[in-house]
Amino acid sequence: MNRTTILKSKFEELKIDAFFVTNILNVRYLTGFSGSAGLAVITKKKNYFITDFRYQIQSKKQVSKDFEIMIYPQGTYEHLRIIINRHRIKRIGVESNIMTVNEFNGIKKVFPEIKFVPLNSVIEGIIITKNKEEIKSLKKAVEITDRTFSELLKIIKPGVTEKDIAAEITYIQMKLGGEKNAFDPIVASGLNSALPHAQPTDNKIKKGVFVTLDFGTVVDGMHSDMTRTLVIGKANKKQKDIYNIVLDAQLKALEKVKAGISVKQLDSYARDYIASKGYGDNFGHGLGHGLGYYIHEGPRVNPKGEYVLEVNNIITIEPGIYIEGFGGVRIEDDVIVKKQGCEILNISAKELIEL
Numbered sequence: 001m002n003r004t005t006i007l008k009s010k011f012e013e014l015k016i017d018a019f020f021v022t023n024i025l026n027v028r029y030l031t032g033f034s035g036s037a038g039l040a041v042i043t044k045k046k047n048y049f050i051t052d053f054r055y056q057i058q059s060k061k062q063v064s065k066d067f068e069i070m071i072y073p074q075g076t077y078e079h080l081r082i083i084i085n086r087h088r089i090k091r092i093g094v095e096s097n098i099m100t101v102n103e104f105n106g107i108k109k110v111f112p113e114i115k116f117v118p119l120n121s122v123i124e125g126i127i128i129t130k131n132k133e134e135i136k137s138l139k140k141a142v143e144i145t146d147r148t149f150s151e152l153l154k155i156i157k158p159g160v161t162e163k164d165i166a167a168e169i170t171y172i173q174m175k176l177g178g179e180k181n182a183f184d185p186i187v188a189s190g191l192n193s194a195l196p197h198a199q200p201t202d203n204k205i206k207k208g209v210f211v212t213l214d215f216g217t218v219v220d221g222m223h224s225d226m227t228r229t230l231v232i233g234k235a236n237k238k239q240k241d242i243y244n245i246v247l248d249a250q251l252k253a254l255e256k257v258k259a260g261i262s263v264k265q266l267d268s269y270a271r272d273y274i275a276s277k278g279y280g281d282n283f284g285h286g287l288g289h290g291l292g293y294y295i296h297e298g299p300r301v302n303p304k305g306e307y308v309l310e311v312n313n314i315i316t317i318e319p320g321i322y323i324e325g326f327g328g329v330r331i332e333d334d335v336i337v338k339k340q341g342c343e344i345l346n347i348s349a350k351e352l353i354e355l
Contacts, residue, residue, distance in 0.1 A: 033062050039051070049067040161200075162192070230355055
């Protein structure tokens with residue numbers, strides 16, 4: 001089944017006649033359109049892509065042939081009215097996790113005769129399992145990220161700022177074929193490495209400190225996400241000990257990844273190990289997350305998750321230890337879930353690198 005057919009197969013269960021897609025990432029998933037302004041309406045009989053004049057040429061090139069492209073100078077409501085009248089639609093699903101309260105109230109006011117049904121993460125539930133084309137694109141994104149890391153090792157040295165390195169990440173990944181950053185790169189040195197989502201600063205890299213690099217790129221809409229932590233100069237004993245605990249925790253979790261395991265159980269293999277070494281309170285985030293059209297999507301691999309992994313889920317495995325006033329370590333790989341085991345996509349070295 002193609003993507004819209006899978007979505008339509010859920011209409012009866014959801015009790016809707018059509019689905020109004022406003023999340024631009026979900027629009028891309030369904031239509032192939034990579035621009036920044038577009039909407040999709042999926043009805044039982046026909047699919048529609050709506051955009052404005054700016055994307056007229058681009059949409060002709062990118063949008064799937066099973067969509068009618070509608071280019072209008074009017075507002076979105078006029079576009080939607082044509083489709084509603086054409087198909088005599090009475091109940092329309094909307095993305096309640098995306099649409100604001102004002103937007104929802106506004107559209108109900110314009111179409112008082114239509115029932116708009118708030119639905120949470122319907123398309124996100126479909127994209128959780130990847131097909132061959134998506135896997136191919138994500139592998140390419142991971143390859144670019146790995147190659148970028150190799151180039152960064154030639155650049156990182158004392159005196160270079162965190163912002164300098166972040167700028168290099170953006171430049172190198174795009175030069176190697178990435179569409180854009182998967183997210184704002186994280187470059188955290190010294191005490192900043194204790195912040196899991198630190199923003200790059202003007203701080204200059206110094207000897208004797210951790211440097212955590214977390215970045216990724218996008219290829220055909222698919223996101224990569226990798227983290228490596230290294231030490232500038234020679235690592236001291238505590239740095240080596242913490243690094244090796246995180247590495248061992250990640251390897252233990254990677255060994256357990258396979259279809260049929262719950263995300264809660266998978267998380268516990270790394271979390272329990274880190275806790276056994278006395279750093280349980282220093283690992284406060286989930287072990288990983290789904291990856292694909294979103295940088296963070298389902299399944300969420302954390303202590304409260306109930307999801308059971310399926311073949312061709314793509315997830316990250318990224319344990320960490322963060323110590324205020326000292327620094328932190330995180331190691332992250334992207335993996336494809338298999339019936340038995342997993343395929344680790346990243347090839348960048350994970351043993352402690354001392355630059």
